[in-house]
Amino acid sequence: MIEDKNQSRTQLEALGEFGLIDHLTQAFKITQESTIKGIGDDAAVLDFADKQLVVTTDLLVEGVHFDLSYMPLKHLGYKAIMVNLSDVFAMNAKASQVTVSIAVSNRFPLEALEALYAGIKTATDLYNVDLIGGDTTSSTSGLLISVTAIGQVSKQDVVYRNGAKPNDLLVVTGDLGGAYMGLQVLEREKAVFKVNPNNQPDLEPYTYIVERQLKPEARKDIPVLLKELGVKPTAMIDISDGLSSEILHICKESGVGCDLYENKIPLDPQVITTCEEFQLDSTTVALNGGEDYELLFTISQEDFPKIKGNPNFTVIGYITEASAGAHLVTRADTKIALKAQGWKSFEK
Numbered sequence: 001m002i003e004d005k006n007q008s009r010t011q012l013e014a015l016g017e018f019g020l021i022d023h024l025t026q027a028f029k030i031t032q033e034s035t036i037k038g039i040g041d042d043a044a045v046l047d048f049a050d051k052q053l054v055v056t057t058d059l060l061v062e063g064v065h066f067d068l069s070y071m072p073l074k075h076l077g078y079k080a081i082m083v084n085l086s087d088v089f090a091m092n093a094k095a096s097q098v099t100v101s102i103a104v105s106n107r108f109p110l111e112a113l114e115a116l117y118a119g120i121k122t123a124t125d126l127y128n129v130d131l132i133g134g135d136t137t138s139s140t141s142g143l144l145i146s147v148t149a150i151g152q153v154s155k156q157d158v159v160y161r162n163g164a165k166p167n168d169l170l171v172v173t174g175d176l177g178g179a180y181m182g183l184q185v186l187e188r189e190k191a192v193f194k195v196n197p198n199n200q201p202d203l204e205p206y207t208y209i210v211e212r213q214l215k216p217e218a219r220k221d222i223p224v225l226l227k228e229l230g231v232k233p234t235a236m237i238d239i240s241d242g243l244s245s246e247i248l249h250i251c252k253e254s255g256v257g258c259d260l261y262e263n264k265i266p267l268d269p270q271v272i273t274t275c276e277e278f279q280l281d282s283t284t285v286a287l288n289g290g291e292d293y294e295l296l297f298t299i300s301q302e303d304f305p306k307i308k309g310n311p312n313f314t315v316i317g318y319i320t321e322a323s324a325g326a327h328l329v330t331r332a333d334t335k336i337a338l339k340a341q342g343w344k345s346f347e348k
């Protein structure tokens with residue numbers, strides 16, 4: 001899980017900046033109708049006809065957002081695209097283009113950037129988005145990746161954070177807490193490796209949660225599925241910082257309160273067993289862990305029959321008047337005020 005010192009190293013200077021961009025982007029093909037011009041001119045040209053444009057950007061910094069001692073560069077490239085596409089899907093939009101900019105120190109050879117771009121290419125191929133531009137520059141220390149994602153949505157389909165109404169149901173996709181517990185396992189293995197480099201980590205019991213951390217999937221399928229079911233959420237957000245923080249964003253923007261039921265929060269069995277092993281409370285992990293990239297949304301009660309029984313969705317609570325506040329209703333049936341701790345609260 002540590003950088004392989006024996007692999008071949010081509011210095012970046014050998015290619016020059018433009019040669020490097022050409023080299024890294026030559027395998028990318030344009031597939032979107034809305035991309036009129038991609039890489040190769042002063043700017044990209046896009047045409048969305050009558051659709052509204054959704055634009056979102058994220059900056060990932062080595063040592064702050066990722067640790068290359070257990071995050072393979074290919075996975076990092078993939079994840080950098082996912083975290084941005086997730087924000088597009090949270091607007092109930094379809095993602096269509098990305099730009100990728102990197103700043104890189106001379107510690108990284110060409111082969112490292114090839115691995116990063118292999119992950120980016122896997123993501124853009126699988127999610128059917130065009131790479132239409134970006135920039136590369138040098139950094140004095142470490143690696144920075146900035147991705148901008150562009151999507152499209154018709155005016156009547158766009159979903160904001162601010163439309164939740166009292167009595168609406170609070171719904172989440174997938175399950176929560178996996179990415180955070182995967183990180184705990186990887187951090188532990190890193191600590192073990194530092195003490196004994198010959199110790200091979202056994203990640204077999206943790207495959208699901210480690211994958212949730214290293215290779216998250218943005219929920220491209222959900223806007224499509226909701227449309228098929230004839231459900232337009234009243235509010236929606238993606239889960240990047242933790243369920244608690246995202247619920248509070250919806251409550252604040254919509255001017256409402258909510259009751260979230262602890263016993264309804266969807267958890268994978270591997271999250272539960274790993275929480276027991278690490279002596280962490282699984283509810284706290286789901287509330288504050290983050291990086292699950294699932295979608296959280298609210299729907300009108302009359303839409304409930306349309307999602308009922310669908311394995312993609314779990315109703316976890318309902319919206320109340322703002323004056324009631326935002327609460328977790330525990331298994332013991334007591335109410336605790338929700339706090340926006342986010343993943344930062346777990347930093348040592």
Ligand SMILES: [Mg+2]
Pocket residue numbers: 086087090237238239240
């Ligand atoms: Mg978001």
